[in-house]
Amino acid sequence: MTFNHFTSSHSSSLNCGKSQHAKRFSVLRTSIKALCLLSLANFSFASEPQATPVNSQINSDAVEKTPAIASNTASWYQVPQSNTVTFKTAYGDVVIALHPTLAPKHVARFKSLIDAGFYNEQAFYRVVDGFVAQAGSNDTHDASQFPPTLLQPINAEFTQPLNSNVSVVENKDMFAPNTGFLDGFPVGIDKSRKEMWGLHCPGVVAFARNSEKDTASTEFYIVIGQAPRHLDRNMSVVGRVLQGMDVLQKLPRGNMDRGGVLDDITQESKIKQAFVHANNVTPYFLQTPLHEEYKKRANTGRNLDNPFFHDNTYGPRPIDVCYYQTKTSDKAW
Amino acid sequence: MTFNHFTSSHSSSLNCGKSQHAKRFSVLRTSIKALCLLSLANFSFASEPQATPVNSQINSDAVEKTPAIASNTASWYQVPQSNTVTFKTAYGDVVIALHPTLAPKHVARFKSLIDAGFYNEQAFYRVVDGFVAQAGSNDTHDASQFPPTLLQPINAEFTQPLNSNVSVVENKDMFAPNTGFLDGFPVGIDKSRKEMWGLHCPGVVAFARNSEKDTASTEFYIVIGQAPRHLDRNMSVVGRVLQGMDVLQKLPRGNMDRGGVLDDITQESKIKQAFVHANNVTPYFLQTPLHEEYKKRANTGRNLDNPFFHDNTYGPRPIDVCYYQTKTSDKAW
Numbered sequence: 217m218t219f220n221h222f223t224s225s226h227s228s229s230l231n232c233g234k235s236q237h238a239k240r241f242s243v244l245r246t247s248i249k250a251l252c253l254l255s256l257a258n259f260s261f262a263s264e265p266q267a268t269p270v271n272s273q274i275n276s277d278a279v280e281k282t283p284a285i286a287s288n289t290a291s292w293y294q295v296p297q298s299n300t301v302t303f304k305t306a307y308g309d310v311v312i313a314l315h316p317t318l319a320p321k322h323v324a325r326f327k328s329l330i331d332a333g334f335y336n337e338q339a340f341y342r343v344v345d346g347f348v349a350q351a352g353s354n355d356t357h358d359a360s361q362f363p364p365t366l367l368q369p370i371n372a373e374f375t376q377p378l379n380s381n382v383s384v385v386e387n388k389d390m391f392a393p394n395t396g397f398l399d400g401f402p403v404g405i406d407k408s409r410k411e412m413w414g415l416h417c418p419g420v421v422a423f424a425r426n427s428e429k430d431t432a433s434t435e436f437y438i439v440i441g442q443a444p445r446h447l448d449r450n451m452s453v454v455g456r457v458l459q460g461m462d463v464l465q466k467l468p469r470g471n472m473d474r475g476g477v478l479d480d481i482t483q484e485s486k487i488k489q490a491f492v493h494a495n496n497v498t499p500y501f502l503q504t505p506l507h508e509e510y511k512k513r514a515n516t517g518r519n520l521d522n523p524f525f526h527d528n529t530y531g532p533r534p535i536d537v538c539y540y541q542t543k544t545s546d547k548a549w
Numbered sequence: 550m551t552f553n554h555f556t557s558s559h560s561s562s563l564n565c566g567k568s569q570h571a572k573r574f575s576v577l578r579t580s581i582k583a584l585c586l587l588s589l590a591n592f593s594f595a596s597e598p599q600a601t602p603v604n605s606q607i608n609s610d611a612v613e614k615t616p617a618i619a620s621n622t623a624s625w626y627q628v629p630q631s632n633t634v635t636f637k638t639a640y641g642d643v644v645i646a647l648h649p650t651l652a653p654k655h656v657a658r659f660k661s662l663i664d665a666g667f668y669n670e671q672a673f674y675r676v677v678d679g680f681v682a683q684a685g686s687n688d689t690h691d692a693s694q695f696p697p698t699l700l701q702p703i704n705a706e707f708t709q710p711l712n713s714n715v716s717v718v719e720n721k722d723m724f725a726p727n728t729g730f731l732d733g734f735p736v737g738i739d740k741s742r743k744e745m746w747g748l749h750c751p752g753v754v755a756f757a758r759n760s761e762k763d764t765a766s767t768e769f770y771i772v773i774g775q776a777p778r779h780l781d782r783n784m785s786v787v788g789r790v791l792q793g794m795d796v797l798q799k800l801p802r803g804n805m806d807r808g809g810v811l812d813d814i815t816q817e818s819k820i821k822q823a824f825v826h827a828n829n830v831t832p833y834f835l836q837t838p839l840h841e842e843y844k845k846r847a848n849t850g851r852n853l854d855n856p857f858f859h860d861n862t863y864g865p866r867p868i869d870v871c872y873y874q875t876k877t878s879d880k881a882w
Contacts, residue, residue: 345798429859442869517779524783530726533724
């Protein structure tokens with residue numbers, strides 16, 4: 217089973233209910249017309265031979281390795297189980313991949329809080345449709361139950377030194393000199409500053425904080441709407457949802473007169489249990505932009521070179537990495 | 550009551566449960582720290598006096614009227630009831646504003662289909678998390694029950710002549726020379742081509758079609774994830790959701806091995822009833838970018854000029870109009 221519901225709009229296995237062989241032509245059939253309509257918009261003809269190699273069609277900067285740093289050519293990043301966490305809710309499980317390189321202190325705190333049972337029976341108590349689902353205790357926890365070191369403020373980790381595993385995807389982003397992925401996690405990249413940082417794409421997980429910089433402690437949020445990119449470089453990003461975006465979308469929304477905080481917490485908003493994955497359970501994988509499927513998908517996004525598109529006035533087009541995210545899966549393929 | 554759940558992430562009335570007077574300082578209080586965290590990210594201090602007028606802080610092109618065309622200075626667009634439609638579902642109502650100027654034939658068809666009862670008991674039969682909710686009959690309707698003119702293909706209406714009511718918000722968008730709003734509907738703008746077109750922002754409603762250009766007939770989709778901007782200028786956009794994005798997010802998701810089409814349609818996916826609003830019901834309003842609240846919000850997005858932000862390395866920043874959408878309401882304020 218492939219968990220592609222999150223990045224599923226970009227599925228290359230979209231066959232409109234027909235066989236792989238027949239799919240290219242089946243879209244014309246009246247009986248299945250409707251269901252194939254938008255499918256083609258993200259359809260990369262992954263099974264078709266391409267006359268022109270993908271790499272020659274994209275910008276030279278499109279999927280390059282950052283220069284002068286060691287190259288990782290893997291098309292999948294295996295998320296260590298120790299950096300995989302699950303939040304069980306009334307609607308199902310939300311599974312999150314953490315990347316300590318993005319915010320080592322915050323990731324360590326997050327896992328320690330989970331291990332200590334801090335989030336169990338706490339809630340997604342602030343949910344703003346199209347923005348974020350925020351979880352934690354809302355300062356209702358009993359501080360005496362936890363070691364003080366688990367609750368104290370953490371120094372901000374807004375940006376990090378540029379890492380050797382970063383792959384650049386785009387150089388025409390609106391909010392960063394470059395965008396791309398670190399091991400499948402969407403990042404902003406500034407080569408001249410030698411910096412990288414987690415991007416606020418849908419599914420990204422970060423620590424909430426007070427107005428001051430170094431004030432994050434236990435609260436976290438998950439982006440559930442159009443990327444709030446103004447938060448980039450201003451928050452400590454810890455990870456990305458692997459499975460369960462549809463679960464988050466079902467959560468009760470809050471009262472907008474209270475900034476999206478729910479008036480009443482019911483079982484539907486509760487975190488039943490949170491845990492870090494044991495080393496003996498099946499690991500998750502994050503696709504990297506070096507995967508052929510990603511390169512083909514991004515290439516189609518740049519050039520709209522399939523029969524569904526009739527207007528490519530502004531092509532070749534840039535890639536919004538928050539739309540063209542890499543896939544998540546429970547196996548490498 | 551203000552229906553700001555859709556664009557609610559940008560609420561100016563975010564007071565963290567404290568009084569308007571106290572809110573600026575209340576964010577420091579430990580007891581309400583958590584719930585105010587991200588609130589500030591979209592907080593425009595609307596009630597605070599600003600030393601510098603908003604307009605002087607933004608790009609000259611930021612909120613300008615298109616030149617040489619008559620000016621509309623209204624801060625709200627009242628959606629005619631005849632262009633307001635409701636889809637009743639098991640999870641609540643989805644209310645949509647239509648704008649005939651964007652796609653006159655498609656809007657007329659949509660309303661005729663609704664009036665004919667075409668969508669009643671049909672379903673959101675294809676729902677892809679983070680992408681679209683698609684509705685219609687999936688060619689399961691009985692064609693003999695409807696006039697042939699209601700079912701025949703419609704000529705594409707991908708772009709329209711640039712309209713006098715368009716307000717430009719951004720000139721550094723990734724996918725269009727300019728972006729802005731037509732009466733509160735997000736649009737791409739090309740002054741040199743004298744064209745405009747509906748943007749695929751979250752909440753936007755458009756007609757699905759087959760691979761060929763002029764093949765839309767009865768199916769429609771609503772964007773429920775990160776803006777799929779590659780569809781811009783390639784689809785006929787008819788409107789924008791006024792209320793009920795949270796309803797759409799609850800809909801059952803489809804089978805990704807079938808392109809997101811549901812294996813089984815249950816009552817949860819069904820459209821109980823669709824109707825065009827009568828002229829005697831309360832009208833809805835769409836905020837325009839000329840509204841002071843929008844200008845302040847966009848200005849904060851450009852300059853990050855509030856105490857929550859500590860890094861503005863790339864400021865002034867462009868505006869993603871799909872994030873900075875104008876608000877919807879059932880009254881002008």
